[in-house]
Amino acid sequence: MxxxxxxxxxxxxxxxxxxxxxxxxxxxxxxxxxxxxxxxxxxxxxxxxxxxxxxxxxxxxxxxxxxxxxxxxxxxxxxxxxxxxxxxxxxxxxxxxxxxxxxxxxxxxxxxxxxxxxxxxxxxxxxxxxxxxxxxxxxxxxxxxxxxxxxxxxxxxxxxxxxxxxxxxxxxxxxxxxxxxxxxxxxxxxxxxxxxxxxxxxxxxxxxxxxxxxxxxxxxxxxxxxxxxxxxxxxxxxxxxxxxxxxxxxxxxxxxxxxxxxxxxxxxxxxxxxxxxxxxxxxxxxxxxxxxxxxxxxxxxxxxxxxxxxxxxxxxxxxxxxxxxxxxxxxxxxxxxxxxxxxxxxxxxxxxxxxxxxxxxxxxxxxxxxGEGLKGIDQETKNLFTLKKISEKSGLLDSSFPSGSIVISQWPGFLFATTLQPAAGLENQFWIRMDKKLSDEQVMKYKLMTTKILKDLPSQPEIRGIVIEERKLKRYTSPALLKKEGFVLSSKTDGLLIYDNPQR
Incomplete structure (x- = not known):
C-alpha cells in the first residue's frame, strides 16, 4: 500500500x-x-x-x-x-x-x-x-x-x-x-x-x-x-x-x-x-x-x-x-x-x-x-419487479393482444417492451397526485387521468385490455364493470392480472 x-x-x-x-x-x-x-x-x-x-x-x-x-x-x-x-x-x-x-x-x-x-x-x-x-x-x-x-x-x-x-x-x-x-x-x-x-x-x-x-x-x-x-x-x-x-x-x-x-x-x-x-x-x-x-x-x-x-x-x-x-x-x-x-x-x-x-x-x-427500503418495491409482489419477470410479462402481453392495441396499464413499465399503447392519460403513474386538484379543463389540457375517468375507462370501445396487479384491481376499476363490458381474465401469474376483450 x-x-x-x-x-x-x-x-x-x-x-x-x-x-x-x-x-x-x-x-x-x-x-x-x-x-x-x-x-x-x-x-x-x-x-x-x-x-x-x-x-x-x-x-x-x-x-x-x-x-x-x-x-x-x-x-x-x-x-x-x-x-x-x-x-x-x-x-x-x-x-x-x-x-x-x-x-x-x-x-x-x-x-x-x-x-x-x-x-x-x-x-x-x-x-x-x-x-x-x-x-x-x-x-x-x-x-x-x-x-x-x-x-x-x-x-x-x-x-x-x-x-x-x-x-x-x-x-x-x-x-x-x-x-x-x-x-x-x-x-x-x-x-x-x-x-x-x-x-x-x-x-x-x-x-x-x-x-x-x-x-x-x-x-x-x-x-x-x-x-x-x-x-x-x-x-x-x-x-x-x-x-x-x-x-x-x-x-x-x-x-x-x-x-x-x-x-x-x-x-x-x-x-x-x-x-x-x-x-x-x-x-x-x-x-x-x-x-x-x-x-x-x-x-x-x-x-x-x-x-x-x-x-x-x-x-x-x-x-x-x-x-x-x-x-x-x-x-x-x-x-x-x-x-x-x-x-x-x-x-x-x-x-x-x-x-x-x-x-x-x-x-x-x-x-x-x-428489496427492503427500496421505494416502489412491495414485499408481496417484489418477485414480479425483476428484469427477468418484467421481460417475460412483456412477451406474454405481446402474445395476448394484437399489435398496437390500447391497454389500461396500472404501471407504464408493463407496456414499455411491447407493441401495445397506453390509454391516454396513463403514460405515467403521477396523475394520481393531481387527482381532484385540477378542473376538468386543466385535466384535458395537461393530458392527465383522474379516478373518475379511470373507473369508466373500460367502457370505452378503443380499450382492448387491462394489465394490473391483483391487489390493486378494485382501486382502478370495478370487476362488475369488466364483466359487463365483456372483459375476460386471460392470465393470472405472479400476482399480475391480464384482461382481454376479444370482441373489440
Missing part, C-alpha cells in the same frame, strides 16, 4: 490505459448488479416516455411528463436503433455511470496521483446509494455525466495549463451544465455556484462568464421551442405540478424533510440507507467548506456543488433519499481535492473506504434479494 500511495502522475499513455481499465471494470461491476437489481418503479414512466418520443410523440404536447425534456429523447435514440428492451436500457444507463467515474478518475490522475484517483473511484463505486440509483434508467446516471464534465472543464479552464483553451472549455462547460439541467431541473441551483467560481478563479472574468453563459444558452434552445408551443403546459409539467404534487399536510411534509435529513446525515438509522458512507461524506464536505472559509480559502468546487445540491433536494415535497445519490461523486471529488495536502487526508479517506466496504454486503442484499 505505501508503494501505491506514492505513485506520481503518469504519462498520457498510461493515464489513458488506466482510465480505460477503470471504465471497463466499472461497467462490468455495475452491469452485473444492474441485471440483478429490482426494477425501480419510476423506470417504467421514463422508458415509456422514451418509447413514445421514438414513435413521434412529444412530451408536454402529446403526453404528461413532469420532468425536464431531454431524457426521453436520449432514450428514444437507442430505442429507435435497438428497440425497446429492459436489458438494453440498463446497459445504456451503466455506460453513462461508468463514464462519470472514468472522467473523474482521469482528471484526478492527471492533477494529483494515481493512488488518489484510484481511491476516489473505489470510494464512489462502494457507496450503496450510487450502486442503487446509477444502475437504473432514471435521471441520476444520465445527469451525473454531463455535470462531471462541466465540473472538470471548469476546473481545467481556471488552471494555468488550461489557459490556451479557456474560452472553448467554458463554452463546453456551460453547454454541459445546460444539458444536465435539461435532464433534471434541480441542477439549476448550480448556475450561481459555477458563475461565482469563474468570477473568482478565472483571469479573464468577463470573457469566461460570457463563454459559459453562451454554452448554457445553446442547451436552453429546446425549452424555447416547448414554451413557444404551449407555455402553460410547459410550465405546469416542469414547475406547477411539483408545487402542488404533495397530498400531505404542510406539517407532515416538514416532518418528513426533517426525518430525511436525520437519515442522510447519519443521525437516524433507516433501511433506506446503508452504513455511514453518505453521512460521512456529507459531514466531511461541510467541515471542509467551513475550514476553507475560516482560513480565507475558496472551498473545492465539487464540495460547493455537492452542498448546493444537498440543500436543493430538501425543497420539493416529498423528498426522497435517492435524490442524494448524485451528491456522492461530487462529495468524493471535493474531499480528494481538499484533503490531499493534509498529512491525515489519505488515512481519513482510507478509513471511509473501509467503512463503506463493510456495509456493502447488506446494501447489495437489499438491492438484489430483500
Amino acid at each position: 505505501p508503494a501505491l500511495i506514492s505513485v506520481p502522475n503518469t504519462t498520457f499513455r498510461n493515464s489513458a490505459l488506466f482510465t480505460f481499465l477503470v471504465f471497463v471494470i466499472s461497467f462490468a461491476c455495475l452491469l452485473t448488479l444492474s441485471f440483478q437489481r429490482f426494477v425501480a418503479f419510476d423506470e417504467g414512466f421514463y422508458l415509456l416516455a422514451g418509447k413514445m418520443v421514438a414513435e413521434g410523440n412529444l412530451p408536454y404536447l402529446d403526453f404528461f411528463y413532469p420532468q425536464m425534456p431531454l431524457l426521453p429523447f436520449l432514450h428514444a435514440v437507442w430505442i429507435r436503433l435497438l428497440g425497446p428492451d429492459w436489458y438494453v436500457a440498463r446497459i445504456v444507463t451503466v455506460l453513462f455511470a461508468s463514464g462519470t467515474f472514468a472522467l473523474l478518475f482521469l482528471y484526478l490522475q492527471r492533477t494529483t496521483t494515481l493512488s488518489l484517483a484510484l481511491l476516489a473511484w473505489l470510494l464512489i463505486i462502494s457507496q450503496t446509494e450510487v450502486l442503487a440509483w446509477f444502475t437504473v434508467a432514471k435521471t441520476y446516471a444520465y445527469s451525473s455525466l454531463p455535470l462531471m464534465l462541466c465540473t472538470v472543464l471548469t476546473l481545467f479552464a481556471t488552471e494555468k495549463r488550461g489557459d490556451r483553451w479557456r474560452v472553448q472549455c467554458f463554452l463546453a462547460a456551460g453547454l454541459s451544465l445546460g444539458v444536465t439541467i435539461d435532464i433534471r431541473l434541480f441542477y439549476v441551483i448550480l448556475i450561481p455556484v459555477f458563475l461565482l467560481f469563474i468570477l473568482l478563479k478565472s483571469e479573464r472574468r468577463f470573457q469566461s462568464v460570457l463563454a459559459f453563459c453562451a454554452g448554457g444558452s445553446i442547451a436552453a434552445l429546446p425549452h424555447l421551442y416547448f414554451a413557444a408551443q404551449d407555455f402553460d403546459s410547459y410550465w405546469f409539467n416542469n414547475v406547477g405540478y411539483h408545487l402542488v404534487r404533495s397530498h400531505r399536510s404542510p406539517e407532515v411534509d416538514h416532518w418528513s424533510k426533517w426525518n430525511i435529513f436525520l437519515i442522510v446525515s447519519g443521525l437516524k438509522g433507516s433501511s433506506r440507507i446503508d452504513g455511514l458512507g453518505l453521512p460521512l461524506l456529507v459531514w466531511g464536505n461541510f467541515l471542509l467548506c467551513l475550514s476553507s472559509l475560516a482560513t480565507r480559502r475558496f472551498p473545492p468546487l465539487p464540495t460547493l456543488l455537492g452542498l448546493a445540491l444537498f440543500a436543493m433536494y430538501f425543497l420539493p415535497d416529498p423528498v426522497h433519499v435517492q435524490y442524494f445519490s448524485t451528491c456522492v461523486p461530487l462529495f468524493v471529488f471535493g474531499l480528494i481535492l481538499g484533503l490531499q495536502g493534509y498529512r491525515f487526508g489519505r488515512s481519513a479517506l482510507l478509513f471511509l473506504l473501509i467503512l463503506s466496504l463493510l456495509s456493502l454486503p447488506s446494501g447489495l442484499d437489499r438491492l438484489i434479494h430483500s
Whole structure:
C-alpha cells in the first residue's frame, strides 16, 4: 500500500490505459448488479416516455411528463436503433455511470496521483446509494455525466495549463451544465455556484462568464421551442405540478424533510440507507467548506456543488433519499481535492473506504434479494419487479393482444417492451397526485387521468385490455364493470392480472 500511495502522475499513455481499465471494470461491476437489481418503479414512466418520443410523440404536447425534456429523447435514440428492451436500457444507463467515474478518475490522475484517483473511484463505486440509483434508467446516471464534465472543464479552464483553451472549455462547460439541467431541473441551483467560481478563479472574468453563459444558452434552445408551443403546459409539467404534487399536510411534509435529513446525515438509522458512507461524506464536505472559509480559502468546487445540491433536494415535497445519490461523486471529488495536502487526508479517506466496504454486503442484499427500503418495491409482489419477470410479462402481453392495441396499464413499465399503447392519460403513474386538484379543463389540457375517468375507462370501445396487479384491481376499476363490458381474465401469474376483450 505505501508503494501505491506514492505513485506520481503518469504519462498520457498510461493515464489513458488506466482510465480505460477503470471504465471497463466499472461497467462490468455495475452491469452485473444492474441485471440483478429490482426494477425501480419510476423506470417504467421514463422508458415509456422514451418509447413514445421514438414513435413521434412529444412530451408536454402529446403526453404528461413532469420532468425536464431531454431524457426521453436520449432514450428514444437507442430505442429507435435497438428497440425497446429492459436489458438494453440498463446497459445504456451503466455506460453513462461508468463514464462519470472514468472522467473523474482521469482528471484526478492527471492533477494529483494515481493512488488518489484510484481511491476516489473505489470510494464512489462502494457507496450503496450510487450502486442503487446509477444502475437504473432514471435521471441520476444520465445527469451525473454531463455535470462531471462541466465540473472538470471548469476546473481545467481556471488552471494555468488550461489557459490556451479557456474560452472553448467554458463554452463546453456551460453547454454541459445546460444539458444536465435539461435532464433534471434541480441542477439549476448550480448556475450561481459555477458563475461565482469563474468570477473568482478565472483571469479573464468577463470573457469566461460570457463563454459559459453562451454554452448554457445553446442547451436552453429546446425549452424555447416547448414554451413557444404551449407555455402553460410547459410550465405546469416542469414547475406547477411539483408545487402542488404533495397530498400531505404542510406539517407532515416538514416532518418528513426533517426525518430525511436525520437519515442522510447519519443521525437516524433507516433501511433506506446503508452504513455511514453518505453521512460521512456529507459531514466531511461541510467541515471542509467551513475550514476553507475560516482560513480565507475558496472551498473545492465539487464540495460547493455537492452542498448546493444537498440543500436543493430538501425543497420539493416529498423528498426522497435517492435524490442524494448524485451528491456522492461530487462529495468524493471535493474531499480528494481538499484533503490531499493534509498529512491525515489519505488515512481519513482510507478509513471511509473501509467503512463503506463493510456495509456493502447488506446494501447489495437489499438491492438484489430483500428489496427492503427500496421505494416502489412491495414485499408481496417484489418477485414480479425483476428484469427477468418484467421481460417475460412483456412477451406474454405481446402474445395476448394484437399489435398496437390500447391497454389500461396500472404501471407504464408493463407496456414499455411491447407493441401495445397506453390509454391516454396513463403514460405515467403521477396523475394520481393531481387527482381532484385540477378542473376538468386543466385535466384535458395537461393530458392527465383522474379516478373518475379511470373507473369508466373500460367502457370505452378503443380499450382492448387491462394489465394490473391483483391487489390493486378494485382501486382502478370495478370487476362488475369488466364483466359487463365483456372483459375476460386471460392470465393470472405472479400476482399480475391480464384482461382481454376479444370482441373489440
